[in-house]
Amino acid sequence: MNSDEQHAAPRWLTADRRDSVIRIGIIGMSPGNAHPYSWSAIINGVFDGDEICRVGYPAVTAYLQANRDTLGIPGARVTHVWAQETEIAESIAKGAGIEHVGARLEAMIGEVDAVILARDDPENHREMARPFIEAGVPIFIDKPLAYAREDLAWFAEQHRAGKFLMSCSSMRYANECGVARQEMQSLGQLELVTAVGKKDWKKYGVHLLEGVFSILGDVAPHSVRHIGRPDKEIIHLKMADGLDIMLHLFMDISGTFQISLFGRNGWKLIDIRNSYSMFRDNIIEFVRSVEEGKPRLDFEKTERIMKVIIGARESLERGGEEIFFEHDPSSIVKTT
Numbered sequence: 598m599n600s601d602e603q604h605a606a607p608r609w610l611t612a613d614r615r616d617s618v619i620r621i622g623i624i625g626m627s628p629g630n631a632h633p634y635s636w637s638a639i640i641n642g643v644f645d646g647d648e649i650c651r652v653g654y655p656a657v658t659a660y661l662q663a664n665r666d667t668l669g670i671p672g673a674r675v676t677h678v679w680a681q682e683t684e685i686a687e688s689i690a691k692g693a694g695i696e697h698v699g700a701r702l703e704a705m706i707g708e709v710d711a712v713i714l715a716r717d718d719p720e721n722h723r724e725m726a727r728p729f730i731e732a733g734v735p736i737f738i739d740k741p742l743a744y745a746r747e748d749l750a751w752f753a754e755q756h757r758a759g760k761f762l763m764s765c766s767s768m769r770y771a772n773e774c775g776v777a778r779q780e781m782q783s784l785g786q787l788e789l790v791t792a793v794g795k796k797d798w799k800k801y802g803v804h805l806l807e808g809v810f811s812i813l814g815d816v817a818p819h820s821v822r823h824i825g826r827p828d829k830e831i832i833h834l835k836m837a838d839g840l841d842i843m844l845h846l847f848m849d850i851s852g853t854f855q856i857s858l859f860g861r862n863g864w865k866l867i868d869i870r871n872s873y874s875m876f877r878d879n880i881i882e883f884v885r886s887v888e889e890g891k892p893r894l895d896f897e898k899t900e901r902i903m904k905v906i907i908g909a910r911e912s913l914e915r916g917g918e919e920i921f922f923e924h925d926p927s928s929i930v931k932t933t
Contacts, residue, residue: 618672618673618674619672619673619674619710619711619884619887619888620674620676620677620708620709620710620711621640621673621674621675621676621677621709621710621711621712621713622675622676622677622678622679622699622705622708622709622711622712622713623636623637623675623677623678623679623689623695623712623713623715624678624679624680624702624712624713624714624715624716624725625678625679625680625685625686625689625715625716626680626681626685626689626715626716627716627717627718627721630715630716630717630739631649631654631657632715632716632717632739632876633678633680633689633693633715633716634649634652634654634657634689634692634693635654635657635660635661635876636675636713636715636876636880637675637678637689637692637693637694637695637715638657638661638668638692638693638694639661639668639669639670639873639876639877639880640669640670640673640674640675640693640880640884641668641669641674641675641693641694641695642668642669642670642694643668643693643694644658644661644668644692644693644694645691645692645693645694646658646661646662648688648691648692649661649692651688652688652692660872660873661873663873664873664877667877670877670880670881670884672884672888673880673884673887675693675695675713676695676696676697676708676709677695677696677697677698677699677705677708677709678690678695678697678698678699679698679699679701679702679704679705683698683700686698686699702725702728703728705729706728706729706732706734709734710734710735710887711734711735711736711737711883711884711887712729712734712735712736712737713736713737713739713883714726714736714737714738714739715739716739717739717740717741717800719741719742719743719744719745719748719799720744720745720748722738722742722743722748723743723748723751723752726738726752726762730755730760730762733760733761734761735761735762735763735886735887736761736762736763737762737763737764737883738762738763738764739764740764740765740766740767740800740803740804740807741764741766741799741800741802741803741902741903741906742764742899742903743903743907744799744906744907744910745907746907749900749903749904749907752764752900753896753900756896756900761886761887761890761891761892762892762896763883763886763892763893763894763896763899764899765807765879765894765898765899765902766803766804766806766807766808767807767872767875767876767878767879768803768804768805768807768808768811768854768869768875769807769808769810769811769875769879769894770811770874770875770878770879770882771808771811771869771871771874771875772871772874772875773867773868773869773870773871774808774811774812774856774867774869776867777812777856777858777865777867778811778812780865781812781858783862783863784858784859784860784861784862784863784864784865785860785861785862785863786860786861787813787840787858787859787860788840788841788859788860788861789840789841789842789843789859790809790813790840790841790842790843790856790857790858790859791842791843791844791845791856791857791859792805792808792809792842792843792844792845792854792855792856792857793805793845793847793850793853793854793855794845794846794853794854794855795846795847795848795850795851795852795853796846796848797827797830797846797848798823798830798832798846798906798909798910799906799910801846802830802832802844802846802906802909803902803903803906804854805844805846805854805856806844806902806905806906807902808854808856808867808869809842809844809856810898810901810902812856812858812867813836813840815898815901816836816837816838816840817836817837817901817922818834818835818836818837818901818904818905818922819835819836819837819921819922820834820835820919820920820921820922821833821834821835821905821908821909821912821919821920821922822909822912822917822918822919822920823909823910823912823913823917824917825845825913827913828847828848828849829845829847829848830844830845830846830847830909830913831843831844831845832844832845832846832909832912834905853868854868854869854870855867855868855869856869882894904922905922908920908922
């Protein structure tokens with residue numbers, strides 16, 4: 598199958614629907630992940646702050662209120678929602694002005710033009726995404742895409758078969774990272790990169806990696822080693838060009854996402870705070886991808902980051918063993 602056949606015009610873009618709004622279905626919800634509420638509200642341009650606060654996300658209400666003037670994504674609307682419990686789905690619908698609550702996950706097929714799997718429990722991503730991928734429905738899968746080699750291999754196989762799937766952390770689209778890319782040359786040759794965040798490697802390591810890799814131009818990793826412990830995770834990532842990257846995820850520190858770049862001519866601290874902006878830009882990139890009929894983010898970039906995530910997990914399980922990567926970004930993780 599050639600690339601044109603793999604990424605033909607999207608099925609919903611028929612002659613009688615060329616001026617229609619893209620109908621999006623939202624899948625929720627994993628514990629502690631407010632994306633079904635926030636992303637739906639950002640797309641639809643409306644939100645019920647009282648409902649979102651009631652379920653435990655006052656910070657979401659605060660940034661939606663602060664950015665009310667830029668809410669709404671032209672050409673797209675979340676029209677359907679499904680969650681593992683009807684009560685949860687109904688709450689998301691109320692919180693973000695969604696018309697239809699689905700009784701079954703698969704019932705959205707044929708009713709929506711694209712799907713956002715807004716859950717960050719990667720062990721469930723494969724089975725929840727499967728019906729939509731097999732039906733040819735474009736899907737965005739919340740971070741991290743996978744946490745096991747077998748699941749990542751399955752998603753890679755679907756990509757190679759021409760299926761439309763996109764996944765990343767919104768940190769890739771952080772304004773702060775974009776500014777850092779503009780200033781990279783002034784730092785000279787980089788010798789060290791550090792990144793610090795709160796919570797765990799499984800769900801939040803991808804944020805640090807996505808930010809660092811987007812700044813550095815998605816360079817190839819050489820090896821990864823987990824030298825911390827489950828509540829104080831420290832990961833040493835060696836890049837193919839010799840650069841050392843140290844990543845720190847601590848459960849009990851104050852919430853933060855910071856990246857520091859140390860070069861021969863200068864250094865830069867990147868303090869990433871604007872969650873709303875990165876979420877909105879991520880959603881816009883997905884909507885543009887659906888309009889164009891193929892993901893605007895190369896799957897190989899996502900696959901490379903997932904291999905680092907998985908490799909660090911395996912390193913911890915093996916007592917801090919160094920996990921090496923093939924130079925080919927499509928190759929599997931291996932150890933020596």
